[in-house]
Amino acid sequence: MPKVTEAHLEARREQILDAAAECFARKGFHRSTMHDICQMAELSPGAVYRYFRSKDEIIAAMEEQGRQHSAAIIDAVTSERTDTLDVLEGLVDVFFTKLEDVRDCAVHIELWRRRLAIRGSRRLLSESTKAFARPSASGL
Numbered sequence: 001m002p003k004v005t006e007a008h009l010e011a012r013r014e015q016i017l018d019a020a021a022e023c024f025a026r027k028g029f030h031r032s033t034m035h036d037i038c039q040m041a042e043l044s045p046g047a048v049y050r051y052f053r054s055k056d057e058i059i060a061a062m063e064e065q066g067r068q069h070s071a072a073i074i075d076a077v078t079s080e081r082t083d084t085l086d087v088l089e090g091l092v093d094v095f096f097t098k099l100e101d102v103r104d105c106a107v108h109i110e111l112w113r114r115r116l117a118i119r120g121s122r123r124l125l126s127e128s129t130k131a132f133a134r135p136s137a138s139g140l
Helices: 006-031 034-041 045-051 055-080 083-098 102-133
Strands: none
Touching: 006 045, 006 055, 006 083, 006 102, 034 045, 034 055, 045 102, 055 102
């Protein structure tokens, strides 16, 4: 049985992430399903689940990919420029160029919305926990 190369595994993973990005851009995170992603990737559910156990795992991979991409952009811009205003101008140029990719923008908006919702949920939970832990005026 032939061995699958690392390049093939990475290409398949990218195929799934690309399909997920297309689904998320069209329908958003919440309305996109693993079934949608499988169909868009033209892969069986088993093939997709080999790489990602859940939609949340796909989203986490996309977030990590975004962080790595952003770090690479910052490294590239800061290696070319030393003046702070020049660096800022370079980053702004890259940012506005990225705005031309509508699908990419839609996915990033979904990622931001998800992060804000998670932060809001954490804050609400923290505030609720603090309120619950405070002694009441009646001493109960």
